[in-house]
Amino acid sequence: MxxxxxxxxxxxxxxxxxxxxxxxxxxxxxxxxxxxxxxxxxxxxxxxxxxxxxxxxxxxxxxxxxxxxxxxxxxxxxxxxxxxxxxxxxxxxxxxxxxxxxxxxxxxxxxxxxxxxxxxxxxxxxxxxxxxxxxxxxxxxxxxxxxxxxxxxxxxxxxxxxxxxxxxxxxxxxxxxxxxxxxxxxxxxxxKKIPSGYDKALYRTERLMATARDGTLVPVSLVYKEGIERDGTSPMLLYGYGAYGITVSPTFSTMRLSLLDRGFVYAIAHIRGGSMLGYQWYLDGKLEQRENTFNDFVDVANFLVDKKYTAAGNISIVGRSAGGELMGAAVIQAPHLWRSVNLGVPFVDVLNSMLDASLPLTPPEWKEWGNPIEDKQAFDLLRRYSPYDNITAREYPPMLVSGGLNDPRVTYWEPAKWTAKMRSTKTDNNLLVMRINMGAGHFANTGRFGRLKDYAEEYVFTLLAHNIKQ
CATH class of the missing domain: 2.130.10.120 (Prolyl oligopeptidase, N-terminal domain)
Known part of the structure; x- marks a missing residue:
């Protein structure tokens, strides 16, 4: 019944x-x-x-x-x-x-x-x-x-x-x-037990508030190994997402320990577009306010440089999906800040995707990004910040670009188009690697060890960018 x-x-x-x-x-x-x-x-x-x-x-x-x-x-x-x-x-x-x-x-x-x-x-x-x-x-x-x-x-x-x-x-x-x-x-x-051994006393975590360019205070969560000097010499891995009201909470990661033990400072920028500071925090990073998300991320990085947790050019950044869009926008806005960029299934061709109503996930996404088909203001806004449309002839840091052939959310041609345009436009010889998983979707490898293999490759890319070989 x-x-x-x-x-x-x-x-x-x-x-x-x-x-x-x-x-x-x-x-x-x-x-x-x-x-x-x-x-x-x-x-x-x-x-x-x-x-x-x-x-x-x-x-x-x-x-x-x-x-x-x-x-x-x-x-x-x-x-x-x-x-x-x-x-x-x-x-x-x-x-x-x-x-x-x-x-x-x-x-x-x-x-x-x-x-x-x-x-x-x-x-x-x-x-x-x-x-x-x-x-x-x-x-x-x-x-x-x-x-x-x-x-x-x-x-x-x-x-x-x-x-x-x-x-x-x-x-x-x-x-x-x-x-x-x-x-x-x-x-x-x-x-949770850590089979390799873990001593909590060896690590330290902090919550800071960075001032964005419009005066807004943006939360930042940090973790690093006890004893690291704040003299600007530490390498940093900075993570960001900032979309759909999703909060990236300060959680534990066993995989992160290998970076911390090598002297990295790991940071999460709780930028607008998420909901760390409430629902309005989300609204302040969507539609016509979307650029706040990108500006917050860059401003957090500059804040951490000013506070001598790291230095400009010594920060690697990572983000997936809408966080990959963030990575693209950040590398367009401030390429000098980054040692390397990891763009996972990146939503970098925002304008073209939102113009294609035949894609099954495009119409539901108009409430998040705007509808450039019917709204010229939305078209102009997306054109202004869409990472793919803003690649210019200049030097960019090393990049690892990943996608999944069967990804229905961020189609494989977005990372492919980004990589092709970058290769034909940029003026440097820095490494640019595209990795398309021929059997995966939006969430990459789902096997027992597949995701670990992906993380290992991403960490190797980051470590080599910082010239760390052990």
Missing amino acids: EIFYEGDDEYFLGFYLTSDDQYLVLESTQRETQDAFVVSMDDIYSAPIKLVGREDGFTLSIDHAGNHFYILANDTHKNFRLARAHHERPDQVNWETIESGSDDNYLMDFQTFEDFMVIKSRQRGIDNISIRSYAGDSHSVSFPEKISTLYIGQNTNFQQSFVRLGVQSMITPPTVVDYQIKQKEFIERKT
Whole structure:
């Protein structure tokens, strides 16, 4: 028997159970728009109850406890609010706010339990977990490291008196803990083991705020080996993405250790276009604001040079997909800053791709980049910053350009066109390597060891660019 049908092919249908197993939630989702229905598990064949009408840009998630639905929604603030409504009166007009997001407080996730709920937020770029009783009392969970990546773990028992959480940082391997609510204590359940050995005390991580050219403060996460001198001599690998509201969190990486042990400083630029500082941070890096993303990245690099973590010309950069677009824009804007550039499945031919409506993923992407077919302003903007269209006769740093023959998101001819135009235009003899994986798609090798091989090749390229041979 059919319970629900989504007739709009731009929307994807999903479903899940509320934490108390009392309701089935049906979600209909587009990139930035979502609506939801609920069905009582006591009468699964009853008509779904709609909580709110479909509205462009509106998203929500739902859970249930006691006699109430709890709703995380962005209807009153871009950074969401947490509201509740009696399950007999769930319409939006009856929603009661119990916690409000703000410009500095981005509400991201939550889960209900029988006696409490857990809420994940990000406050001025720093992850926070809080516990809230249904009477309204709340407290934040204190973690050993201020700059950590936190998430709500798998909690399958609605009656449990603890909450399972995940925590990691750029120097702390992924760890699973049970937070005891009454005692306000952790029980560590599992920490990822590093077979080659790992001593956390040998490494240091920092969060800095770089000033962009328009005065905006941009977060930067750093990790490096303890004892490195801040004299401008250290090589650096700088990573960036900055699109779709995706946050590149400061997480742990075993593969990164080989670079840190060779003296590298590794940095993540949390630039506009992501959502490190909330939903507005994303909006400030899309459509007509897209160039903020590229400027932020270059300005972060200059900031790190000024602070003597590295030097101009001693920074390698890496990004994939929309982050590959960022790499292309950065190398066009400031080629003198980079020792090498790693462009993975790079979205560098932005204008031509957005002009080709026959590509299956182009029409859905117009909301992110603009529609140059119908909007001259969008055409002019894309023409101004599209990396492929701005290659000129000058010297560029060494580049590794990767693509996948079966990639439906960034078609293989984008890295191929970029490489061909670069080779015919640039005035230097620096190495320019194109690597097309004939059996891979957008996410490169997916075999057990294939991705490790790719990383090894990319690291070798970076190390050789810095003349590091051991």
